[in-house]
Amino acid sequence: MAQRTLKGRVAIVGIGETHYYKHGQSPDAEFKLALQAVLRACADAGLDPRHIDGFASYGDDRSEATRLASALGLPRLRSATMQWGGGGGGCCAAVANGAAAIATGQADCVVVFRSLNQGQYGRFGQSAGSGTISGERAYLVPYGVISPPQRFAMRIQRYMHEHGIRQEALRAIALASYHHAQANPRAVMHGKPLDAEKYDASRWIAEPLHLFDCCMENDGAAAIVMVDAERAADFAHKPVYLLGAASGSSHRFATHAHNSPSYASANFETVAEDLYRMAGLGPADVGVVQSYENFTGGVVMALAEHRFFSPQEANDFLTLENLIAPSGRLPLNTSGGNLAECYMHGFELVLEAVRQVRGTSTAQAARSDVALVIGGPMGAPVSNLLLGSRDALGETPR
């Protein structure tokens, strides 16, 4: 029996995104944004959109695969997968689910995408709910623990307490995203630099999180096109191969009322090892990282759980100098990420990892043959992805 792996089986051949807007400012409907991103990804690949036969998404995306297939006049739809979990923790898993459909012969050309128009549908960071509430949120919302920063700050506070993490470590992550966004004309925060003084002076959202520790909320859409690795050379750009993918959750992580046994965690304790095992790689092989910043503290935990440093080393490792392209120790969020490029629910990070491997980022890392994407720290399930060049694959595809 063949080895059960996605390594080298599937390649990303096209990427596309809409203009990225501040939340509520998109002139276009959410579904129209999705269509724009899909068509741009096809154009980037040099692919006739009628060849798409699968869609994958996450976060309960409202742009349904069947509506997309109808709208685009696809001859047929084969694979349509949605990753469970409402958060950005699915941003890499959606890629893996689409890739699995290709690798197992259930589809030939899968588009993975995320579309958001919060002006049309309401924001993640606000709730006007009244009446009654039950389930997991009943243990939190009546106490004013409502929005994502309020739901996650106590995990970060505990982590900082257990390991002596200083605010400066969180700050370095915010500064790195903003630094890279200044080179990226797509970034919503392009032309709006951040420095340490401005970070320190920014208001608290929920201690220990300042304003600049929290992601933006945006409107837009982003998409990638994937095909069988054997066909990858037929397309316009240098192919980017899946080296590994993993998703999931550690022991009882999602237990209600903050009862995760491993509480001060980004939930990558098992998922990081699964990823490295599939790829046959370790943290030293990774040249550049895109790590979902819902909140900077989650990035600290996620990077430690991917073994770039131990929690005790976090204060020393997490400096702006170490985190910026081209030659920091670990260039991080080189497009500006969720904090400063666009909160495309993390999917902009997948596109940026593709650009890094292609060599076309606006903040190109010195080592970019292996790029890591980390999705949705502290959520459940979470997911991650290793992308790489043909050379990084170290073998003929399949």
Added chain:
Amino acid sequence: MTMPSSYLPPGLPIPVPEPDGVSAPYWNGLREGVLRVQRCAHCQAWQFGPEWICHACLQFDPAWVEVEPSGLIFSWERIWHPAHPALKDHGAYLAVVVELPHAGRVRMVGNLLGDPLQQVRIGAEVQGVFEHHPEASQPYTLLQWRCR
């Protein structure tokens, strides 16, 4: 102990058990001024939040036992940015995760009563305070915490 008024202003959603009722003994207990959590009669494992099965031994319908509402602050946050219209002009408030060492270290989320700008120490001992809302359209009770 009861509170004369509520820690947060009115207008936030009212907690009720799920339609399947798995958490009803917890919410009903709070209304009676009693904290109940699950403890499996078969293997003695503690469990919170509630579930239909014991996660440790997979026996169905873990028992509910009464526990002393006291514990240690496990983590905390001071919330400044309101995320709900009812909290819009309220100002900062404190949320805590409280660990119950005498109940298998299960944790509860609540508010820390007193000055919202007080210094909070992880590990501090706290006592539960039942915050009753008998006047609500569906009466309910929250479990709040006060430093001992």
